[in-house]
Amino acid sequence: MTNEIVKDRLTERFGDQLTGWEGPYGMLTCTMPAGINMEVLQFLYDDEQLRFRFLTDLTGVHYPDRKGEELCVVYHLHNMIDGIRLRLKTYVPVEKPDVFSVTKLYSAANWMERETYDFFGVNFVGHPDLRRILNVDEMEHFPMRKEFPMEDPTRMDKDDEMFGRGSTVV
Amino acid sequence: MGRPVQYNTNVKVAEMPEGYSGEGFMATSFDKIIGLARKNSLWPLPFATSCCGIEFMATMGSNYDLARFGSERMGFTPRQCDVLLVAGTIAKKMAPVLRQVYLQMAEPRWVIAIGACASSGGIFDSYSVLQGIDQVIPVDVYVSGCPPRPEAILEGVMHVQELVHNESLRRRNSDHYKALLESYGIQ
Numbered sequence: 001m002t003n004e005i006v007k008d009r010l011t012e013r014f015g016d017q018l019t020g021w022e023g024p025y026g027m028l029t030c031t032m033p034a035g036i037n038m039e040v041l042q043f044l045y046d047d048e049q050l051r052f053r054f055l056t057d058l059t060g061v062h063y064p065d066r067k068g069e070e071l072c073v074v075y076h077l078h079n080m081i082d083g084i085r086l087r088l089k090t091y092v093p094v095e096k097p098d099v100f101s102v103t104k105l106y107s108a109a110n111w112m113e114r115e116t117y118d119f120f121g122v123n124f125v126g127h128p129d130l131r132r133i134l135n136v137d138e139m140e141h142f143p144m145r146k147e148f149p150m151e152d153p154t155r156m157d158k159d160d161e162m163f164g165r166g167s168t169v170v
Numbered sequence: 171m172g173r174p175v176q177y178n179t180n181v182k183v184a185e186m187p188e189g190y191s192g193e194g195f196m197a198t199s200f201d202k203i204i205g206l207a208r209k210n211s212l213w214p215l216p217f218a219t220s221c222c223g224i225e226f227m228a229t230m231g232s233n234y235d236l237a238r239f240g241s242e243r244m245g246f247t248p249r250q251c252d253v254l255l256v257a258g259t260i261a262k263k264m265a266p267v268l269r270q271v272y273l274q275m276a277e278p279r280w281v282i283a284i285g286a287c288a289s290s291g292g293i294f295d296s297y298s299v300l301q302g303i304d305q306v307i308p309v310d311v312y313v314s315g316c317p318p319r320p321e322a323i324l325e326g327v328m329h330v331q332e333l334v335h336n337e338s339l340r341r342r343n344s345d346h347y348k349a350l351l352e353s354y355g356i357q
Binding site for chain 2: 134135136139143148149150151152
């Protein structure tokens, strides 16, 4: 089992829908449209040859400068039998960040999707219980999105200059 | 031959409060005698979340020995304790828990914020960290340091002892105190 076989099998099934093929540090990576993420993962799971049945990680990335594809959801899959890994990305606009939930396929996705929702505000359609997991329930923003400051907005007593971001610091 | 019995005579004894005494009796006010008793038998409740907690463990250990000041016994239940020692970073999600612990303590109760994080959030100027525990509960003594040395924690405890010693027995019924608790939404 090699990256080439995985790529050929996927191209054979999905054709031009999968784009942006690359392989940084030997890990095959590609981009899929948000609408078919469930089909792609289901295929990778069910296929007798590919057998990607372990979801290592699911997380988000925010690219504020990419118009129309600001939010990225990244899936890391692992074929434990053949010891091969695969990274899949899907991009959604920040105005309507809807991605199909993969909790039906991988139970592990439940908390990972809640975490991604918590920090990036990605709306996982079909998730059984999409609410915050790490932050306080009262939080009104998604802290890992770049438009929100990392600092606590309620702080009263901290001088910005002491933290290296004052008005006099260029 | 048996060992000669040795007595440690180098012991500091609490000073007798001012009062009127004669042969076989001593009269003083409740304020003084209760203050003295409370001061020298404070039961601490450690609420340790990070490195300040490690320093606090050293404070309790034999080298620094907080027990010398009458705080021998850690009570790991808020219902039996007099002074809450908050040592470490308190995340916002932990804030209701800390508040609950404070509410479970019986009056009179005191609070020490040990270290920069408990006092002000410290270096964690972040969306997830409570910027000082005085946002959720009233604090009596702040100990600076990141983390503070055990000597500093001892000094904080001694400051609380001073507060306890000199506190009026009616302070907890005063309007000022009620207004303070009211400002934290505590009845």
